[in-house]
Amino acid sequence: MNDYPDPHLLVGGEKLNGGGRETDDVLDPATGETIASLPRASAADLDTALDHAQSGFGEWRDTSADKRASILMKGASLIKERAGDIAQALTREQGKPLAEAKGETMYSAMLLEFYAGEIKRLYGRTLVRPEGSRVEVQYHPVGPVAGFAAWNFPSLNVMRKIGGPLAAGCSVIVKPSEETPASGLMIAQALLDAGVPGSALQVVFGVPNNVSEHLLASPVIRKVTFTGSTAVGKQLSKLAAEDLKITTMELGGHGPVLVFNDTDIDRALDSMAAAKYRNAGQVCVSPTRFLVQEEVFEKFRDGFVERAEKVKVGNGFDDDTQMGPMANSRGPDGLHKKITDAQKRGAKLLTGGERMGNQGNFYAPTVLSEVPVDADIINEEPFGPVALINPMDSEEAMIEEANRLPYGLAAYAWTDDPARRRRLAAQVEAGMLAINAASVSAVDAPFGGVKWSGHGLEDGAEGVKACMVSKTIHEG
Ligand code: NAD
Numbered sequence: 001m002n003d004y005p006d007p008h009l010l011v012g013g014e015k016l017n018g019g020g021r022e023t024d025d026v027l028d029p030a031t032g033e034t035i036a037s038l039p040r041a042s043a044a045d046l047d048t049a050l051d052h053a054q055s056g057f058g059e060w061r062d063t064s065a066d067k068r069a070s071i072l073m074k075g076a077s078l079i080k081e082r083a084g085d086i087a088q089a090l091t092r093e094q095g096k097p098l099a100e101a102k103g104e105t106m107y108s109a110m111l112l113e114f115y116a117g118e119i120k121r122l123y124g125r126t127l128v129r130p131e132g133s134r135v136e137v138q139y140h141p142v143g144p145v146a147g148f149a150a151w152n153f154p155s156l157n158v159m160r161k162i163g164g165p166l167a168a169g170c171s172v173i174v175k176p177s178e179e180t181p182a183s184g185l186m187i188a189q190a191l192l193d194a195g196v197p198g199s200a201l202q203v204v205f206g207v208p209n210n211v212s213e214h215l216l217a218s219p220v221i222r223k224v225t226f227t228g229s230t231a232v233g234k235q236l237s238k239l240a241a242e243d244l245k246i247t248t249m250e251l252g253g254h255g256p257v258l259v260f261n262d263t264d265i266d267r268a269l270d271s272m273a274a275a276k277y278r279n280a281g282q283v284c285v286s287p288t289r290f291l292v293q294e295e296v297f298e299k300f301r302d303g304f305v306e307r308a309e310k311v312k313v314g315n316g317f318d319d320d321t322q323m324g325p326m327a328n329s330r331g332p333d334g335l336h337k338k339i340t341d342a343q344k345r346g347a348k349l350l351t352g353g354e355r356m357g358n359q360g361n362f363y364a365p366t367v368l369s370e371v372p373v374d375a376d377i378i379n380e381e382p383f384g385p386v387a388l389i390n391p392m393d394s395e396e397a398m399i400e401e402a403n404r405l406p407y408g409l410a411a412y413a414w415t416d417d418p419a420r421r422r423r424l425a426a427q428v429e430a431g432m433l434a435i436n437a438a439s440v441s442a443v444d445a446p447f448g449g450v451k452w453s454g455h456g457l458e459d460g461a462e463g464v465k466a467c468m469v470s471k472t473i474h475e476g
Contacts, residue, residue: 004035004092007181009205010188011045012052013198021045024178024205029095029325030315030360038181040206046214049173049202053144054220056171056199061141063169065119072116072166075194079109082190086155090183091316094154095324095361096279098316101155101183107443108159108187111459114443115167118464122168136473141169142246143222145467146215148208148236149184150227151177151327152282157227158184160250160447160458162191162201168467170223171200173215178205179328212236221245223467227284229381230407230452248456248466250284250448252381253409256402257287258424260395260415261295263436268414269300273307273387275438277323277365281385282331284453285410285432285440289378290389291398297391301369304387305350308365313356326361326384335363335384342368342375342388352385379405395420403429409453410440 007026009016017039026036041049060068079086087101094101127135147161158176165172176184188203204211215221216239224240225248226233233251240247259268275287292300316324326332332355339353352366366386371378378388392398402411411430415421421435431449432440441447446462448454456466 003088005089005182005186007036007038007185007205009039009041009045010185010192010198010201010203011041011049012202013192016045026093026179026181027328028092028360029327032359035092036182038178038205041204041211043214046204046206046211049204050144050215050218050220052199052202053171053173056197056201057141057144059197060166060171060200061169065122068166068169069116069119071195072112072119072163072191075191075196076109076112076116078190078194079112079187080106082186083109086183086186089186090154090180091324093180093182094151094327095316097321097324100279101316104153105155105183105187108155111156111159111443112163115163115464118461119167121461122464122468134475136475138471138473139465139468140471141165142467142469144171144173144220145223145225146212146221147172147174148212148224148226148228149174149176151180152279152284154180154183155187158187160227160463161225162188164458164463165223165225165467166191166196166201167464170467173202173204173221175204175206175208175211178208181205213239216240216243216245219243223247225456225458226250230454233454246456248448248458249454250456250458251409251452251454252383252407253284253286253449253453254289254379254381254405254407255285255287255410255412256289256291256428257412258398258402258414258428259290259292259296259300260413260417260420261293262416262420263414264416265296265299265303267436269303269307271438272412273304276387277308277311277385280323280326280331280363282327282383286383287410287412287438288382288386288388289401290387291392291401292389293398294391294393297389301350301367301389304389305367308351308367308387311365313362313364323365323385326363329361331384332361332363335382335386338375338377338380338382339366339368339386342371342377345372345375347371347375347377381407395423399424399427403427406452407449408451409449410434412438
């Protein structure tokens, strides 16, 4: 039975489908079956969406802060009510275990609740000069926003693209991934049902490059926010620069994990192995380069292999599944190529390293050790279920290796030495550092990277401020 919702465009509050529009198939990554046909927005649809975004911006910006906050709170409660259905669609289109899909969706609602609260905390400030003059600093929504979300967190990524802009008073046109369209659409529909005007929140699909070029060429769009690869992030940044649009770029990473001999290795193993194979490693903040002090290297390596081999891989709808398929067919093919390259260059394959089953995009939880520095996999984000574990002889060498790559998204460290924690916080180049912890996300804390992992922030108060511009009023 195919209970996957029929996807459509959402333009000016209308559901658009058919009408001679070109379509793309949506595939179930666990079976390879086609589950839906997704319409592509035509150039005329995109122009209509741009017109609505312009008028929707005025309408939403001029809605009182109280009303906007209560609409977003209602949207969050509708998402929670519908989380079971949204999670079903998400697992069908993306493959992750149903419990994770539900957790992601509930987290999206919590993020929206946080943003709704922030609407009432968007203060300016007044500088009162002793001689009587005043300077007032005001914050205003930047204008219509174009958001492009990736397929690895189909509901949360869409929320990250729309929550901050809506809280700031902007209108948004969002393009979820064509590979995972339904759960993001259901998130947007909940917000429309809660009272966000149809012109302030629109959803389009198409050939990604065509949609972004079309929207970014328009002077209506004042901000671009993207989650995806560094290569596409650079391309969109260049397009945005033509019109000096503001950008938020949430791009790739290559998470270093610094494991010192002064920590509880079993605790580090339990936490990091679960984090590594979550969402089949298709997580921008996934822990990937394990840099382990020599004294504890063998214990850590063997413990990791043992845990990797116990991960239950299967269809995300099966109750005992801990890791589903990769989300698209590019995943296992690209990962396998990188693993083979690493082996040819001398890396040791300790477990995994192969596809699983004869349908869908399943790939075995994999561990490589002694991976040489010239292997592609230790330089380019593998974005899959693979851990790279290398022995290291000193803290200096570990920090140097952590900072060697141009990426700087999430980093992890396991140590019980307080002085070392402070050194790491100062020296590791990353937007987020988790010490003796696996999570780098909290709705009230900023999320984002440095260097090639991007710029601009989502979540926290910073996620709203990123969609605002200041205006300074000088009064004599
Ligand atoms: P990609 O960058 O081509 O696509 C990622 C997302 O961006 C997709 O949803 C896609 O629809 C969209 N996209 C692609 N080109 C676009 C364009 N010109 N304009 C607007 N949107 C566009 O990456 P991919 O092939 O799907 O995955 C390859 C790599 O991207 C992964 O291996 C990983 O390194 C990275 N990635 C990172 C994240 C993240 O969370 N930062 C998410 C997905 C992929």
